[in-house]
Amino acid sequence: MPEPRKQQPTLELVAERAGVSRATVSRVVNGSDKVKADVVRAVEKAIAELNYVPNRAARSLAQGRTNSIALVIPESTAKFFADPYFASVIQGAAMYLSTTEFTLSLLIATESDPAKTSRYLRGGNVDGALILSHHADDSSYSELAGSLPLVFGGRPMSNENGNVFVVDVDNAAAARKATEAMLKTGRKHPATISGPQNMGAAIDRQRGFEQAVQDAGLPAGSVAVGDFTPDSGESAMRELLASGAKIDSLFAASAQMAFGAMKVIADAGLMVPSDIAIATIDDDSFARNASPALTTVAQNAEEQGAKMAEIVVQRINGESVPERIIMPTKLILRGSHGV
Amino acid sequence: MPEPRKQQPTLELVAERAGVSRATVSRVVNGSDKVKADVVRAVEKAIAELNYVPNRAARSLAQGRTNSIALVIPESTAKFFADPYFASVIQGAAMYLSTTEFTLSLLIATESDPAKTSRYLRGGNVDGALILSHHADDSSYSELAGSLPLVFGGRPMSNENGNVFVVDVDNAAAARKATEAMLKTGRKHPATISGPQNMGAAIDRQRGFEQAVQDAGLPAGSVAVGDFTPDSGESAMRELLASGAKIDSLFAASAQMAFGAMKVIADAGLMVPSDIAIATIDDDSFARNASPALTTVAQNAEEQGAKMAEIVVQRINGESVPERIIMPTKLILRGSHGV
DNA sequence: TTGAAAGCGCTAACAG
């Protein structure tokens, strides 16, 4: 036997108490400006007295919109949930939406049953969705874009579809900035720890690194691949060191990886930045707490999340919005890039 | 003009196509066992062909349950969102719920308007809620417990109300385990960096530390207070060092704080563990990536989140569940506690 | 085992 749920007062009750029709109460609740001021007051009083709260389901059903937005996280990404970057994006989105009438539903896209997610999304259960994908094979979502306002966090790999809305940072430029800062200290043998090769952000960052290296007139540096986690940074660095290539500077595509790499560097008896200069991306607790603290390019993940939410809401409301929003990044010089 | 939303097929359409009544389709959708097998097949065929997905709002309205569960995060806690512990709890809850018919709504409890949250919760918008609170003044939620199945993550400070359901770890025991491990290496001057004094977990951990110290026959150690973040660990450690008290071992109430503290220790020219042994709680990337790696007591945050979700669901379904579930913890010996 | 019919609580024309 299910627990009893206290009966909520209905719109009708409010109407009776205020001596008006349900329609009028509805108007007041929805902030219509065509209700006489004293009536508004009377209704509001009744609402307060009864502690009335409109029923979401009924409202959704009647107006054909759910007032809820999904935040979709592929399961594989969920494993990276501990990544402060994602956490911040989510937080930003949730915070923004808390100022609107929308609710945020966290949706984990199970890899075992991808249809489940798209069914849910397509099923009219939400008015829009934010797609946070770490990996690339999100073509399934691109299809959905036709039937539901979607906003991607970070450029999806498959861009074929027309109306894909994206909130991104200029990863290539960010990587270039970081690499340049570190190269400016006179380093001649840069290397990089890149991210998953099926991820837009990773590829762009690697490209930015390569560009900066080339612009500095240096030969292409060695590349090792990680997956943005500290552990992967460690193994990538080990790989780099083992390769025997001469390395005097490292651009890691994420602070977490830089962090992991530093352990290996220290274990090898090398010093940062004197032996190896480091620059990276993300100003998270890893970047701030490493020693020396990491020279990095900060992207404001929280704002990015908020922006994503803002965009879906605007699209849901039929406002026209730019397809691609590039969030600013900022170079933060700390100790790790040398002098 | 809002963007057009593709019209979803309705139950009625399915009924027509399958040549049955809407009631029957509804039965099939809800897995009733009183429908003839061939009818079931016919209906399922129609559903598949039409790509039918039941409308959540209508269903909620009709059955008086929303199939959604709120995850409430006080705004102050949201600031700690980057705490891997919280991220994991959320992930665990989301993952678990993804295997059920329930949806997870992320709710940030604005401090500026606390009534908003409880209105939402009380308003019949969700069937239950998970309360993740970092701070203590959550008496407001305890009130709600009367009208909605609530499950707390971590013991709330105000426990007056009867039916508060909690999924927690034995913080005192965990702290004791950690402290004992570190004391066992012969340390005589332990200190601790504690957490916010209005948080159950922090208080319990401090108590566990003190107990272990006392059991070891040592005089009470010095205490500094942090807020679980790396930064606060730094300042707390600075404070401890500045106090002039002799310290040869440190129990930090969170790995993040231990991590921050280690920077200060290193800056002071001291070595871990030879000069100062360290033990802590949480096996997150901070604990694993510190050098030396931290001896710590692991609590499985993901499982805790899943358990919380499981409990609300059971309560919603009227099953009886224990009021207090204590999740196991595990001591992990690594380098930082000495030898 | 199935269908008919009456709502769930709210919004949205349409009159007035």
Next chain:
DNA sequence: CTGTTAGCGCTTTCAA
């Protein structure tokens, strides 16, 4: 400016 009247898409007695 306000009330009347239909539904929104589904579930759920109640009969058959």
